[in-house]
Amino acid sequence: MPDNPRNEPEDEKPATRLEARRQAMLEAAAQLFFEVGYERSSVNEIVRRSGGSLTTLYQLFGSKEGLFEVMVQDRCTRILEPLSAADLPAKPPQEALRALGYRFMEVVYCPEVIAVIRTVIGEGAKLTNVAQIYFRNGPDNAIGKLSAYLAELDRTGAAHCPDPAFCAKSYFMLLHNDIFFRVLAGVRPPPDMAEIKAHVDKAVDLFWRAIAVE
Structure with missing residues (x-):
């Protein structure tokens, strides 16, 4: 009987197992970091x-700090993925901004997102590279x-945004407002859809009045 009856490349099975182990460690690390903090x-x-084993963990991530960094990076990638669904260019500007705003607010108030932000704030002063990630x-x-x-929008004359990065930051701060910081501090629940x-x-x-072309 052949050693590899399914004719799979010999290096595929170990690689698949290693990736599965990596994902399992990331999930376990996220749960633990959110429960008790990094320290x-x-x-x-x-x-x-x-x-798995400590040997595998150190092989994949190098250290606990390395695992924490990868966990934050992995969660941020997942968190932002829904924002791509806003499909901004296909809508009139105000409608596009509303679509992005709704999607952003849905994402940012997910329990896991709040947990990531609280964890980064709690550990960021000691692990500045994690905060940067x-x-x-x-x-x-x-x-x-x-x-x-x-x-x-500025290039086509549809809006006046000579400093797009500043305008973008200002829009997100309008979305965050006081609500986000109160939810983050745990003094109020996340807002409902209404x-x-x-x-x-x-x-x-408010934002459109600031960038609208007169």
């Missing part, structure tokens, strides 16, 4: 929850997408 999380507990893959990525859209829509509509109206 109180141990690599032994992550291995216990995910299976979060901003590069999270807020800066979203700002870049909106900046490119606003730059095109509150999100009302808030986004007001933010878009």
Whole structure:
């Protein structure tokens, strides 16, 4: 009987197993970091929850700090993926800004997103590279997408945005408003969809008045 009856390349099965182990460790690490914070999380507990071995963990991530960095990067990538569905260029500007605002607010108030941000804030002063990874893959990525859209509006004369990056940051700050920081601090629950829509509509109206061409 042949050793590989399914005719799979010999290196595919180990690679697949290693990737599965990597994902399991990322999930276990995320759960533990969110539960007890970075400092109180141990690599032994992550291995216990995910299976595998310490050797595999260090082979894949180098250290606990390396695992934390990859976890933040992985979560930020997932978090921002829905924003691509806003399909900005296909809509009139105000409608596009509303679509982006609704999607952004839905994403940012997901429990996992709040957990990521709280974790990064809690550990960022000690692990500045982790905070940089979060901003590069999270807020800066979203700002870049909106900046490119606003730059095109300015180029075509549809809006006045001579500094697209500043305008993009200003729009996201209007969306965050006081609500986000109160939710982050745990003093109020996340807004429901009715509150999100009302808030986004007001933010878009105010923002559009600032960039509209007279």
